[in-house]
Amino acid sequence: MKVINEKEFNEVTKKGVVVVDFFANWCGPCKMMAPILEEIEEELDGKVKIYKVDVDESEDLARKFGVMSIPTIIIFENGEERDKHIGLWQHEDALDTIKSYL
Numbered sequence: 001m002k003v004i005n006e007k008e009f010n011e012v013t014k015k016g017v018v019v020v021d022f023f024a025n026w027c028g029p030c031k032m033m034a035p036i037l038e039e040i041e042e043e044l045d046g047k048v049k050i051y052k053v054d055v056d057e058s059e060d061l062a063r064k065f066g067v068m069s070i071p072t073i074i075i076f077e078n079g080e081e082r083d084k085h086i087g088l089w090q091h092e093d094a095l096d097t098i099k100s101y102l
Helices: 006-012 028-043 059-064 091-099
Strands: 017-023 049-054 072-077 080-086
Touching: 006 049, 006 059, 017 028, 028 049, 028 091, 072 091, 080 091
Parallel strands: 017 049
Antiparallel strands: 017 072, 072 080
């Protein structure tokens, strides 16, 4: 999964279903969430794009979306925020929720 900045964020979330994982390198649950999202991205085979935003590097973006705890995963559809999950998300629950937007 690619780590994106604010400029890239605005571009990649414009079209389709995009999942953004707000994380930090020092966050234990974030490290546990990453492989789950990687598996989901692989399972959905290009139907959804998943990106990461480092809250320490992109504080303004985290603030814009009210990220107070990490990991926070936000699902966007054509640039609009559709769903938000805070904390570690189990694989099946995350997959089912993401699939519901496809």
